[in-house]
Amino acid sequence: MRIPCPHCGERDVAEFRYGGDASNVRPSHGSGDLKQWHDYKFIFDNPQGPHLEYWQHVYGCRQWFKLNRNTATNEIVGGER
Amino acid sequence: MLKRVSALASAITFTGNGLNIAEAPDFTLTQYAGSEKELKKALGKIPARMSVSLEHDRRTQLRINPTQIWVIGEPVEAEACISTPLSSSRTRIVVEGENARFVLAKLSAIDFHPKQFKADTFVQTAIHHTPALIHCVGENAFHIYAMRTFALSVWEAVTDAALEFSA
């Protein structure tokens, strides 16, 4: 698979670190709401289709970014910085 | 001054058919970090984008991500932005000669074709599972900036890939 790094261009997936689902919204720092953090941390749509997710170009520019990838085909649908 | 010791103190320069590999030590590397404005203020001119290096004021600038620039050369007095000395953190290996691109192609999943990877461009990629910056400094001349602690393993990987060009 090739992952388009928004900064370095398309690179091999081996240069990246996967950061998981990016569609769950991170609760605000110190929100104090256990349930909110639980749902954010543990519950996923896990769709078969477009999936918004985090990647870090860990062997390259070390930048994290969001990527929309189709989990049914591994096609890259789009990126988001 | 204390004695400087290279991570490749034990390495022997490789000379082969259309290929030389050696350490290129004694450089000064400083990282400057900040917003576009801060970086411009501190460095004067900066590269507009990543992947293309900029020669400015007898220094080489490599923009390694949107907010950080490596400067190779004398450090700049930079009040406007954050600076971090990194000269010890990287070990520089020079690979040059008509066969250099074939050697690099065994190390990284990067298109090293002369039309794609030209002089004064660079990539940040992986060599032997470690991060490396490869800078094309001439038609067939390259600087590899390897992590210091991995430098010997990277050196071995580079010279091993060169075996077919042994003299």
Added chain:
Amino acid sequence: MTAFKRIDKPSHINRTKQISFQFDGKMFNGFVGDTLASALLANGKTLLGRSFKYHRPRGIIGAGIEESNALLTTGSDGRTEPNTISTTAELKSGITAKSQNAWPSLNFDLMAVNQLLSPIFGAGFYYKTFMGPLKKSWMMYEPIIRKAAGLGAAVPDVDSARYEMRYMFCDVLIIGSGPAGLAAAVTAARSGARVVLVEQDFEFGGSILSSGSEELERWRKAQIAELEKSPEVRLLKRTTAQGIYDQNLAVLSLTPENHPALKITEQLRARTIIMATGAIERPLVFANNDRPGVMLASALRTYLNRFSVVPKKRAVIVTNNDSAYSTAFDLAENDVAVTVAEHRGTLSGNLLARAAQLGIAIFPNCGIADVIGEKQMRGVRLSGRHAVTIECDVLGMSGGWSPAVHLTSHGGIKPKYNEQIAAFIPGGFAKSHFGAGAINGTFGLLAAIREGDAAARAALPDSKKIKEFDLPAVREDRKYSIQPIWNAAEKSNEKYAFVDFQNDVTVKDIKGAHQEGYFSVEHLKRYTTLGMGTDQGKTSNVNALAMMADLRGLPLSQAGTTTFRPPYSPMTVGAIAARSVGLRFKPKRLSPLHDWHVAHGATFIEAGLWMRAWFYDWAGKTPEEAYIKEMELVRQNVGISDVSSLGKIDVQGSDAAEFLNRIYVNGFAKLPVGRARYGVMLNDDGVVLDDGTTSRITDTKFYMTTTTAQAGEVMSWLEYLLQMHWTDLNVHVTSLTDEWGGMAVSGPNSRRALQLAFPEIDITNEALPYMGVIEFKFEGVEVRVLRLSFSGELAYEVHCSADYTTALWEHILKAAELLGIKPYGLEALASLRIEKGHVAGADLDHRNTLDDLGLGKMAGKDKAYIGKELRFREDCQAPERWSLVGIESMEEGAKLRGGAILFAATDEIKGHGRGYITSVTWSTELNKYIALALYNGGLKHEGEDIICAFPLKNENVKARIVSPHFIDKQGERLHA
């Protein structure tokens, strides 16, 4: 009695270059240009191996990669490889080849007795027996059955060969160099695009090489010459496209010439891919169709036209389509008597006329009833109304052609059935993939060339400008007319009618699978092992699927098809691993002091990727012996230890203090400049992520340290938070792990040692108190001294840039030599911290909460920090959680062991216990074994007696729960 001979006809072998080779201990000769198979045939060798299950004698079936029988163990220069496909193996001087799966010999194989039991040994018989008499009876039968496993034997030693990997890129990848591939390559090359042409054979040309046509040979050479002159074209012979992975990654296996590597794996990223992979001929299924001498019709033509090898006297051809007549005619033209058994009833006038001209007798409406002969066929009996017996040397069979759709299947596209050619063609092509020639079911030569040209034009932008293509001056393509016949076996002989040769799957097996309900394609394959051999069903799949469809009364288009998996042909494991094996498996991470350690008697140990000095020979020869002396040195005097592997992170920016305050459980906002603080970080889930000491260098600049193991994780985590979530914070983080080296100078004499080393610097307790930090320049080098202690003694960490760490280390050793300072290693370092009760690697296992480690009080009550919410989940706060305690051995001489399970003194020694020992050391201060452990309820049980159970060594050791701080509980030494 031999069935084949070499004739004088010009071909692709080079008769001026003779090569000798060995087969089963005897020497033979062949020529440059031969395959191992063609050379063996030329020498009259037709019996080459035994089949997997029934040990039936087997010969050569094909002339290419589809071969399922003629597998040999080959070797040269002391290196052997099992299951070499002899029909593709290029004949090389000095090669030795051996037949496989025969005992005691190929000619007389005792295991052939299995054939007699074949009525019992039908498909799936294993599942129905070998169950009794006892519960675990399979353990009794398995070793016997395993003995019969495998074809060749693996060699249990190190592979002397070198393999390489490389990463390449191109605009157009063309797979296959037959007429379609050559045409595509030439058109693509004319556009100036970067082209790669891949051919699995050691010659370009594909089917042209077997054609015997001078005009085509001229055309082939002209195309290759043009390609060789194009600067952006790479021509890769002896290269197999093994698989197509996501986003056009083609994986190629190359066997290079004049290269230090035996094989090269190339990962080729292609903008577009043109598949000109051709087609594979199918066998016909009839009784004893596996006898040596029964071959694919096209293979006979290849052996004739490419290798000048022909059947001695007479060949019979059996076919259901026109393609086999090319073989029949070429053989007849070369003085081989030919008879054709034709399944079809009517034939075109042209064919009949040409056959008559060449004296070929054609028997219509008939097939083969049986093959006569065992280790070499001697004749055939025809079926149908011409039930005659014909003596012959070989039988060439053609059941039609199957396009090589494998690579399209790798991407998940299912093949679809095409009635007209009675075969599966690609169900489509992915975006940027194209097909040309036989893969599309286009079997004509000129049509294939036209498709190749068209595919290249489709693959390229601005293709109109490309120069038109020259076609060879040959007659228009013959029609491919086929009347499918999937099972030509007579009912009584179905158990000898082979569908999958290598795995001995017969028509009877397929019928059995059907009866028992194993209908679906995958059930059929898995139950009968059809298509699971080294050939992966290249010749057998379609026949079997069609038979099953017939049995189910379904059209083949609805019966489903198989999914082809990479690799296309078996791929050497070492060639994929390439150079990252053995010592190079993972890079070694070396401290800037590494060379010094090597020169001064250190023994190293792997710690993740790091190589760390474990112990030094001044203290002993084994770690057990050495660490105690090294500990004593630190407790009584002063030692120096390399801590360069610690993660070090530069945290700078106007919001740096706020940032640290968020990620650590304890407060960092008010840490004064020039002071350090121990901090603990949690994950979002409230589990401990890491700990370390962070110092404030200026108001906006911090120097963070992490554990060696978690340095990379922590760095990525900080970047994640800053780049994705807290983008409003003005903070920059940079790893300094490689930039800075570090050494711990520890022991009651450590201050004296540093005073000797840096007499100009004030490091009195007042100037540099516990958890203080100072910076100064020493001989032009920036030095940072942090007063902190892992050992519990008065101690300092001295950090400086990695280029000068060795010089500084040597300077301190020299300056403090008179004190008796010496280096100590990781084992002593880890033991010293156990005595002090500092948690580290073994105790931190990603399951611990802050409270488990006895650090709950550190957390700020009123401040927010990462992990705070989930840290307070019900069970994370349960009082019976296993938490940190110290343990002292109560039995003299009895060793405590890591991994021992802990029980209260009155407990039955059974179950999961109340905890376990995480790390152990001999305490030089207490003169006994001590340990850190996690224990149910933790220090509530301080003073209680326990049992440390280690059933793996049948040990139960009495011990007591104590505070984990074994020494200097008040911290007097730290603050001295």
Added chain:
Amino acid sequence: MAKGYSIFSLAKHALRPSEPWPEAWEKPVPKSSYDVIIIGGGGHGLATAYYLAKDHGVKNIAVLEKSYIGSGNVGRNTTLIRSNYMIGGNTAFFEKSMQLWEGLSHELNFNCMVSHRGQMTLAVSPGQVDAFARRGNTMRLNGIDAELLDRNEVMKELPYLDFSKEARFPIHGAIHQPRAGTVRHDAVAWGYARAASQLGVHIIENCEVSAILRDGDKVVGVETSRGKILSNKIGIAVAGHTSHVAAMAGLRLPVESHILQAFVTEPVKPIVHHVVSWGAELFYLSQSDKGGMVFGGHIDGFNTYTQRGQFHRIQNVMECATTLLPFMSRMRLLRHWGGIQDMTPDGSPFICKTPIDGLYLNGGWCYQGFKATPASGTTFAYMIANDQEHELTGGFSLDRFEKGKELDEYGIGNWIYKQ
């Protein structure tokens, strides 16, 4: 002719070829309603149906399979079984599974080739020896077989490993579970299917569930490609697609689907007589009865349903194979494939009730679905029959993350950031 499988019935059939074997499992037309519906005709679903019929007297059961039975992970795994678990909620469950494996061929009258050849897990540091010792001690204290071997003992048993100075991660010792081993994976699906079918279970292939029908908080049936089928009890056992099927009932789960790749080489004569796994990386290998080396490593490490693996992971597994077992270098890779695996945040599964009445969940098996099959079947059947948890599966609940009761067997913690 006799339905039972034995050497005698084999001989009888050989002598009388005109009398065919009956279908291994019947292929009935679906009825309009059942007492219990199991969604998923894989190992777990079929085993559940079998134990429901056999142990709980439920007669009217359907297993709905969207493709052919065993088309999912039961036919894609590397066939390993073991019970080397040390966390309270896991040990007894996986040991129960091992005990059921021991008698399975007899129980099902179908030879699943349960081979207790032993598993050797190799430690590459003194610290790892300690960690393995903890595991082994816990096993022994729970009545499970385990042995600790030092380097020399390993060398004797597995002489083909790299014991040279060139080893990047030298072998310090191993933990051995003699009863661990391999099972012919497809046979497990077929054996359970046949045995369940003989007890009257309807196994309905090519029947894809498209909706779970509810009446308020209760399930009432499913919509399928073969029509509507009613039932008040529905069990989900669809490894790899758990999120997708649970979403039909409006549930969101702590599950992400990943691909795990597996590999097989050409067959060769026996050389590896154990299951071998490695502590330097997740890597495991055994030699099948047919002679091929069957092996695997890590998941690829990102959500996907494609069943197509990434090549850099393939490279990594070949590097492991060649580094640990140097003879593997010249072996040839015959085939590689992928299975979709439901990963949970703590690496442990779910066998539990759901917020919806009558809907039961079995999934999230991570790396350990195959070895769990028999225990998963018995305990899930118990739960469905009695509408309450089996004592062995109390820890496998959906709410454990909310409670902080993670069952983190391997200390993978925040696994999502690990690759």
